[in-house]
Amino acid sequence: MTSVSRINRLTPYMFLAPAVVLLVVALLYPIGYMIYASFLDWRPSQYIGEAEFVGLRNYINLWNDEAFRESFGVTLKFAAVVVTLEMFIGVGLALLLDRNLRGMAALRTIFILPMMIAPIVVGLMWRYMYHPTVGIFNRTLKDWGFEPIPWLSDGTWSFVAVIIADVWQWTPFIFILSLAALQSLPQSALEAAEIDGATDWQKVWHIKLPLMMPVLIVALLLRLIDAFKVLEVILVMTNGGPGLSTEILSLRIYRTAQEFQELGVAAAMSNYLLILLIILTTIMFLYNKGAENRAERLRAAAQEA
Amino acid sequence: MFFEFSFEPVVCVGSVKGVTAAPDDWEDTLPTIRLEQVEKSYGAVRVLPPLDLTMDDGEFTVLVGPSGCGKSTTLRILAGLEDLSGGEVYFDEKPIGHLPPKQRDLAMVFQDYALYPHMNIARNMSFALRLKRAPASEIDEKVKRVANMLNIGHLLDRKPAELSGGQRQRVAMGRALVRDASTFLFDEPLSNLDAKLRAKMRTELAEMRDTLDKNMIYVTHDQIEAMTLGDRIVVMSEGLIQQQGTPEELFKTPVNRFVAGFIGSxxxxxxxxxxxxxxxxxxxxxxxxxxxxxxxxxxxxxxxxxxxxxxxxxxxxxxxxxxxxxxxxxxxxxxxxxxxxxxxxxxxxxxxxxxxxxxxxxxxxxxxxxxxxxxxxxxxxxxxxxxxxx
CATH class of the missing domain: 2.40.50.140 (Nucleic acid-binding proteins)
Known part of the structure; x- marks a missing residue:
């Protein structure tokens, strides 16, 4: 009797064990490793056990490191600009294309193609297009008699260039999510609004956008998290330059580890980024949880009514 | 029972000029609604062959028939939610087939209530008035009056999701009443309610029919609703009007087997x-x-x-x-x-x-x-x- 009940009690844990082991090996161990590494002065040529323990020095030094702070600023600026643009364009396009016209299905498929391309390829593609002499932009400008633009050799223009590439690749993500949200809106509520005298614009403002908001907030947070981690496109296009103008944090981390060979410092940088991402993810979970609780409360109230 | 008090001055009569959607020539009389050779096709599929129908002003007209008979399509064409494939709709002598819903001076109650999920009940009911930028004091007063009449005055701060089916139904009704339009369209408004509540709301609607001087056009598949509510019943099947007349005429002198079989329980x-x-x-x-x-x-x-x-x-x-x-x-x-x-x-x-x-x-x-x-x-x-x- 006792042994049977003990087995029963243990059964769920036995089923969970493989997943837990996998999680520990694949996630917790590397993260722990990285946290430990961030307290070391560690070169790639050394075995980790031989590296000198320096406590919080890496973190403190970074705090005072101009290049790191600038890189942090570039990352914030980059994320803010691309996500804002992607939200406006993506939602706008979805609002425009949310109708059953001929050929719309094909158009929607074409719209989401950029998302399917590997980031490194996107980077290469845009680098060719931004080429100072043979790239399509400058070539066209020249044919039309305009001055060429120093796309990747001027600090401001290169920041613009990487933003255009990211917006091109990720606006479709906002677009599909918005379109899905729009198409699941209660049609009769929109018809009721029409009968109530709402113009198309008033329907968007008073009905569609408020009802899409839960999806939009999650989409925004997902995009923000992604924008903070972007690496390959910029690595290939500008490698952070010219100067530090496009050196976002993940690129700085990559270069610190690969070029400057300071693994401990790179690990400390990663942890700063990790903290930022944890904050964003937590906001998203809290928001979802809050939405669930609200829905639950409303259901309960309806039961009572 | 929400009509046991004196109802007359409440909903529609006491409208403030300038707030009603009605153009000047409609202000005092209700329009006679006329459908002339109205038809509807989706591509090659014809859902409504050319149809003629006249609804006198102040009449409670019920369109009844089995599902797929074209009654809802007819109502939605009247509302302006569906484009005409042919023919014309007249309010009095004015062709309105090309006008958007908001220029037709009508209110509608939907089968699934179609409340705005993100607005509380007060804002749901006042949406049309707010779009028209009616003064806040007037909006407030109208909403309260109609809400009290419908016994939903205590629910004004709630969201639709917090209400029972019956309460949502009343809100949908209230949202239409606040509008103070000349014509009310009902698209199977009771079919999502349980049997007991449906019977109760039917009675209340019948009282409303007697107290409100409005054009009412009501679509249902339930012949009991048709018989109890309609001044005039239009029986439809396969897009065709089989017969129209008073409930008694339809019951006593049906023109064909379909009507005879459809009316009566x-x-x-x-x-x-x-x-x-x-x-x-x-x-x-x-x-x-x-x-x-x-x-x-x-x-x-x-x-x-x-x-x-x-x-x-x-x-x-x-x-x-x-x-x-x-x-x-x-x-x-x-x-x-x-x-x-x-x-x-x-x-x-x-x-x-x-x-x-x-x-x-x-x-x-x-x-x-x-x-x-x-x-x-x-x-x-x-x-x-x-x-x-x-």
């Missing part, structure tokens, strides 16, 4: 047979029955001798314990549905199920043959092929 029984004449009396004979028709009916049928017909006999036209005569029928009792004050007997004659309303104090035992008399003057005779009443 329990539904009319149909028996196929042939007209025969024996000894100068006219009978209809079929599998398991031979019924003599009264002289008046027989005269109408004179020219149809030996024709195949369908007899229509309402469940209420049977009498029990008759003397054996040529106006009786033998039916095998299959099931007796005891309802208390009366029973509905499900019987069989040949292959046909025959419903019989049986007023009795006690349940009837199933099984065995029973003989019923028929009030033959209530029998209707239809052409078997065309379904038209002879």
């Amino acid at each position: 329990p539904t009319m029984n149909f028996l196929d047979g042939t007209i025969i004449t024996e000894k100068s009396k006219t009978f209809v004979q079929g599998e398991g029955f031979k019924i003599a028709l009264p002289a008046a009916t027989a005269r109408i049928l004179e020219s149809h001798a030996s024709r195949d017909v369908t007899l229509g006999i309402r469940p209420s036209s049977f009498t029990t314990k008759p003397a054996k005569s040529d106006a009786t029928i033998d039916l095998r009792l299959v099931v007796s549905e005891y309802l208390g004050a009366q029973s509905t007997l499900v019987t069989r004659c040949g292959d046909s199920d025959i419903l019989v309303e049986h007023e009795s104090a006690s349940p009837v035992k199933s099984g065995g043959m029973l003989t019923f008399g028929i009030r033959t003057n209530e029998i209707m005779v239809f052409d078997k092929t065309t379904g038209l009443r002879l």
Whole structure:
């Protein structure tokens, strides 16, 4: 009797064990490793056990490191600009294309193609297009008699260039999510609004956008998290330059580890980024949880009514 | 009951000028609504063949028919939610077929209520007025008045999701009433409610019909709603108007088998047979029955001798314990549905199920043959092929 009940009690844990082991090996161990590494002065040529323990020095030094702070600023600026643009364009396009016209299905498929391309390829593609002499932009400008633009050799223009590439690749993500949200809106509520005298614009403002908001907030947070981690496109296009103008944090981390060979410092940088991402993810979970609780409360109230 | 107080000045009459959607020429009178050769197709699929229909001002018109008969499409065309494929809609003499809904001066109650999920009840009800930028004090006053009338005054701060089905239904009604439009459209407004609530709301709607001087057009598939609410009923099937008239006209003089079978509860029984004449009396004979028709009916049928017909006999036209005569029928009792004050007997004659309303104090035992008399003057005779009443 006792042994049977003990087995029963243990059964769920036995089923969970493989997943837990996998999680520990694949996630917790590397993260722990990285946290430990961030307290070391560690070169790639050394075995980790031989590296000198320096406590919080890496973190403190970074705090005072101009290049790191600038890189942090570039990352914030980059994320803010691309996500804002992607939200406006993506939602706008979805609002425009949310109708059953001929050929719309094909158009929607074409719209989401950029998302399917590997980031490194996107980077290469845009680098060719931004080429100072043979790239399509400058070539066209020249044919039309305009001055060429120093796309990747001027600090401001290169920041613009990487933003255009990211917006091109990720606006479709906002677009599909918005379109899905729009198409699941209660049609009769929109018809009721029409009968109530709402113009198309008033329907968007008073009905569609408020009802899409839960999806939009999650989409925004997902995009923000992604924008903070972007690496390959910029690595290939500008490698952070010219100067530090496009050196976002993940690129700085990559270069610190690969070029400057300071693994401990790179690990400390990663942890700063990790903290930022944890904050964003937590906001998203809290928001979802809050939405669930609200829905639950409303259901309960309806039961009572 | 929300109409037990004096209702007259409340909803529509006390409107403030400038807030109503009605253009000047509509202000004091309700429009007569006329559909002229209105038709609707989706690509090659025609859902509504050309249709003519006139609804007099102040009338409560019910469009009734089985699902897919075109009644909802007709209503949505009236509302402006569907484009016309042909024909024109007139409010009085003004063609409105090309106008968007908001220029048609109408309010609508949807089957699924179509409340705005993110707005509380007060904002749901006031949406139209807010779009029109009515003064806040007036919006507030109208919403409160209508909400109190509908017994939802205590729910104004809630979201639709916090309400029961019946309460949401009232909010939908309230949102239409606040609008103060000339014409109210109802698209199966009660079909999502449970039976008891539906009956209650039906009664309240009937009271509303009597107190509100408005055009009301009501779509339903439920003939009981049609009969109890309509000043005039339009029976539709397969996009065609089968018959229109008062509830009594439809019940007593249906033009064809479809209308006869659709109107009335329990539904009319149909028996196929042939007209025969024996000894100068006219009978209809079929599998398991031979019924003599009264002289008046027989005269109408004179020219149809030996024709195949369908007899229509309402469940209420049977009498029990008759003397054996040529106006009786033998039916095998299959099931007796005891309802208390009366029973509905499900019987069989040949292959046909025959419903019989049986007023009795006690349940009837199933099984065995029973003989019923028929009030033959209530029998209707239809052409078997065309379904038209002879």
